[in-house]
Amino acid sequence: MGVEVRVEGLTKSFGRQAVWSDVSLTLPAGEISVLLGPSGTGKSVFLKTLVGLLRPDRGSIWIQNQDLPKLSERRLYAIRRLFGVLFQDGALFGSMNIYDNVAFPLREHTRLSESRVREIVREKLDMVGLSGAEGKLPGEISGGMRKRAGLARALVLDPAIILFDEPDSGLDPVRTAYLNQLIIDLNQQTDATFLIVTHDINTARTVPDNIGLLYHGKLAMFGPREMLLSSTEPVVRQFLNAQRIGPIGMAEEKDATDLAAEAASGIRLPPLPPIQHQLRPSDGGIRRAERPPGQWCRGNGVLPPPGSFTEPRSIVEVPL
Numbered sequence: 001m002g003v004e005v006r007v008e009g010l011t012k013s014f015g016r017q018a019v020w021s022d023v024s025l026t027l028p029a030g031e032i033s034v035l036l037g038p039s040g041t042g043k044s045v046f047l048k049t050l051v052g053l054l055r056p057d058r059g060s061i062w063i064q065n066q067d068l069p070k071l072s073e074r075r076l077y078a079i080r081r082l083f084g085v086l087f088q089d090g091a092l093f094g095s096m097n098i099y100d101n102v103a104f105p106l107r108e109h110t111r112l113s114e115s116r117v118r119e120i121v122r123e124k125l126d127m128v129g130l131s132g133a134e135g136k137l138p139g140e141i142s143g144g145m146r147k148r149a150g151l152a153r154a155l156v157l158d159p160a161i162i163l164f165d166e167p168d169s170g171l172d173p174v175r176t177a178y179l180n181q182l183i184i185d186l187n188q189q190t191d192a193t194f195l196i197v198t199h200d201i202n203t204a205r206t207v208p209d210n211i212g213l214l215y216h217g218k219l220a221m222f223g224p225r226e227m228l229l230s231s232t233e234p235v236v237r238q239f240l241n242a243q244r245i246g247p248i249g250m251a252e253e254k255d256a257t258d259l260a261a262e263a264a265s266g267i268r269l270p271p272l273p274p275i276q277h278q279l280r281p282s283d284g285g286i287r288r289a290e291r292p293p294g295q296w297c298r299g300n301g302v303l304p305p306p307g308s309f310t311e312p313r314s315i316v317e318v319p320l
């Protein structure tokens with residue numbers, strides 16, 4: 001069962017380098033949230049802080065009435081078991097085969113018998129479509145398979161919260177589509193709370209229930225996906241529509257002169273693209289947290305971009 005994660009006023013720096021400050025957001029229990037942001041804005045640092053690998057300078061992370069940064073090492077160790085983390089490269093041990101990699105957390109953190117370990121490993125490998133690959137070394141399988149093996153390992157302790165650090169990095173668009181479908185299906189099966197860091201705009205637009213954007217050391221916005229996909233706030237609009245025009249520059253924030261030149265040049269922003277339907281589980285069922293399309297916009301007096309929610313729901317594909 002998923003749990004809510006409530007972050008309040010979280011601030012992190014390394015020495016004199018501030019990464020982000022005063023970040024507050026709530027990951028609703030059992031829902032999928034996506035965290036976006038330009039490279040280097042501290043998305044990975046945010047995930048590591050959530051799971052207790054890094055300590056924030058200030059602020060709270062409330063999970064089951066416990067404030068993580070205030071916990072002793074021992075209690076933090078216990079609460080870490082609520083988390084499953086899929087690191088960017090899968091973080092598999094290169095010298096262990098897939099079976100032993102996936103079994104590793106069970107052998108480390110539980111006293112289960114080897115026969116029970118075998119059952120769980122087989123079940124998780126089956127969930128991610130990797131049955132039959134048990135004996136292979138990480139170096140002998142494709143990048144997409146390594147991600148799925150990393151995902152199986154993240155699932156073995158039945159986590160209530162799963163953090164994904166760029167699950168789609170290095171994958172081709174077809175593999176990304178399969179992985180996104182797998183993420184939706186896993187959310188349906190496990191009911192865990194998901195937070196996904198991604199740079200893939202298509203993933204950000206169709207997979208989550210909520211979207212957040214880190215920019216320039218702050219959380220620019222966090223909320224239901226319709227709120228961000230219909231937003232005309234310049235940074236949100238620029239990022240979610242992958243445009244050059246707007247406050248975000250190549251290396252950093254554009255300065256006032258550049259922005260004034262952009263405004264004077266009369267370049268008009270293209271209209272916001274229509275909001276697509278959310279991806280549904282591959283059994284064709286309704287997502288756990290699914291709300292009627294357009295509900296947030298209607299409830300908040302916002303006109304969704306023309307053409308939103310009109311495309312037919314995509315044909316359900318064969319599961320992995």
Ligand SMILES: Nc1ncnc2c1ncn2[C@@H]1O[C@H](COP(=O)(O)OP(=O)(O)OP(=O)(O)O)[C@@H](O)[C@H]1O
Binds near residue numbers: 019037038041044045
């Ligand atoms: N352990 C550390 N010690 C010092 N600085 C660090 C540490 N970890 C991260 N940083 C710095 O924090 C900043 C944010 O890094 P982070 O990897 O979180 O960015 P990101 O948003 O995930 O980037 P990308 O999208 O490129 O993966 C960077 O400037 C990085 O160099």
